[in-house]
Amino acid sequence: MVTNNFPKDFIFGAATASLQIEGGDRNNSWYDWCEAGKIPNGDHCIEANQHWERVEEDINLMKGLHLNGYRFSIEWPRIQPTKDSWDKAAILHYRDEIIQLKQAGIEPMLTLHHFSNPSWFEQQNAWIDKESISLFLAYTEYVVKHLGDLVSHWVTINEPNVYLMMGYFVGIFPPGKEGDIKSYLKGAKHMISAHCQAYTLIHKLQNDIGKKDTQVGAALHLRVFDTYKDKWLSKISQKICYFLFQDLFFNGMLHGKWFGRTLHRGQFFDYLGINYYSRDILKPNIKAFPIFADLTKPADCKVNDLDWEIYPEGLARLIKMYYQKCKLPIHITENGMADSQDKQRKKYIHDHLRAILSCIAEGIPVKGYFHWTLIDNFEWMEGYEARFGLYAHDLETQKRSLRESGKYYAEICKSKRLLPLDS
Ligand code: IFM
Numbered sequence: 001m002v003t004n005n006f007p008k009d010f011i012f013g014a015a016t017a018s019l020q021i022e023g024g025d026r027n028n029s030w031y032d033w034c035e036a037g038k039i040p041n042g043d044h045c046i047e048a049n050q051h052w053e054r055v056e057e058d059i060n061l062m063k064g065l066h067l068n069g070y071r072f073s074i075e076w077p078r079i080q081p082t083k084d085s086w087d088k089a090a091i092l093h094y095r096d097e098i099i100q101l102k103q104a105g106i107e108p109m110l111t112l113h114h115f116s117n118p119s120w121f122e123q124q125n126a127w128i129d130k131e132s133i134s135l136f137l138a139y140t141e142y143v144v145k146h147l148g149d150l151v152s153h154w155v156t157i158n159e160p161n162v163y164l165m166m167g168y169f170v171g172i173f174p175p176g177k178e179g180d181i182k183s184y185l186k187g188a189k190h191m192i193s194a195h196c197q198a199y200t201l202i203h204k205l206q207n208d209i210g211k212k213d214t215q216v217g218a219a220l221h222l223r224v225f226d227t228y229k230d231k232w233l234s235k236i237s238q239k240i241c242y243f244l245f246q247d248l249f250f251n252g253m254l255h256g257k258w259f260g261r262t263l264h265r266g267q268f269f270d271y272l273g274i275n276y277y278s279r280d281i282l283k284p285n286i287k288a289f290p291i292f293a294d295l296t297k298p299a300d301c302k303v304n305d306l307d308w309e310i311y312p313e314g315l316a317r318l319i320k321m322y323y324q325k326c327k328l329p330i331h332i333t334e335n336g337m338a339d340s341q342d343k344q345r346k347k348y349i350h351d352h353l354r355a356i357l358s359c360i361a362e363g364i365p366v367k368g369y370f371h372w373t374l375i376d377n378f379e380w381m382e383g384y385e386a387r388f389g390l391y392a393h394d395l396e397t398q399k400r401s402l403r404e405s406g407k408y409y410a411e412i413c414k415s416k417r418l419l420p421l422d423s
Helices: 029-035 055-064 088-103 119-123 131-150 160-170 181-208 232-255 312-326 345-361 404-415
Strands: 011-015 069-073 107-113 153-158 215-227 272-284 293-296 330-334 366-372 391-393 400-402
Touching: 011 107, 011 330, 011 404, 029 119, 055 088, 055 400, 069 153, 069 366, 088 107, 088 131, 107 131, 131 181, 153 160, 153 181, 153 330, 160 181, 160 215, 160 232, 181 215, 181 232, 215 232, 215 312, 215 330, 232 272, 232 293, 232 312, 272 312, 312 330, 312 345, 345 366, 345 404, 400 404
Parallel strands: 011 069, 011 366, 069 107, 107 153, 153 215, 215 272, 272 330, 330 366
Antiparallel strands: 272 293, 391 400
């Protein structure tokens, strides 16, 4: 039976990424991308939320929401500014942030890679270069050795599918390549292999210090792909989309597989991290290589400020679909909407949490929900225009203000109960 109560140990969190909130770093691929004038509205990630200087203030925001979890990422270029150097002060900064979080009763979920690369790594062809795997592992080792005693939940790589699709196929993320399917696949193979080896490495290092509660996963951007009027070509597109965009990564990272071949033997997820936002209806288009479809939406559906369909049932569908495939605990590592007027976010949160409760009622171990995002921030190609925050952010004054939907989420986090919309 579906109840309104979440399990006592359920993690209610929010998620962010370093590049999107910290500001101030000039040594990364997104700084270079902004400098090259690639953000259509001219916004620049150098400003962001000045989180680097405002850690304490932002942890207070989290306390205001009654969060007991926070997913965030380490900015690799800060830790390893050049290929041959490490910045001790930077890793200690993160250590201090984690200590403050834990003192506030907030468990960190730490992401090692979330879209941005050190400039030196980008310049050597980033993830397309085979050396990327050993470089990522060296960085992982450094982070785990310095922070591992404080961290139980790890995300190796955030949305490798989006990173590669946008950077090598659509061409709107660095390095801006279009239709380069060969690099997409090469990058995928390297990211999958890096994830599997990082999984093993993190467990080994944590074991060495006697830390037994380590959970390692990745955050996969999963979408629902539905067919258009049951057309035959649409059914083929659906198979291609599920495979190329998600199952290649899901099977690869879970089982160490690459097109049926074993890259690494074993199982490399302790939990499945799902980032869920929307779905696509695949309208046949024979010229649209390699998916042979245009991505469309149902007529008259509700959308967010970025014109993405709001489809809460999709979250339940994906949780069930992927749970069947892996039978592992699940964390919703991201879910949220761009809604500058805060007109729809409250219902969005309600409906997506209701979808999660329906899965829990069926016995699926959904363990946590990390709302994207704590505070309006640098939304990649949209700059500061897309406002996903539970807190609104004023770039001029750096003022943070809790939205109505944030107040609603705070009450849910506090009571661990899904509250009615009129509450
Ligand atoms: O802001 C992004 C995040 O960095 C990755 N997942 C999707 C979010 C919203 O677009």
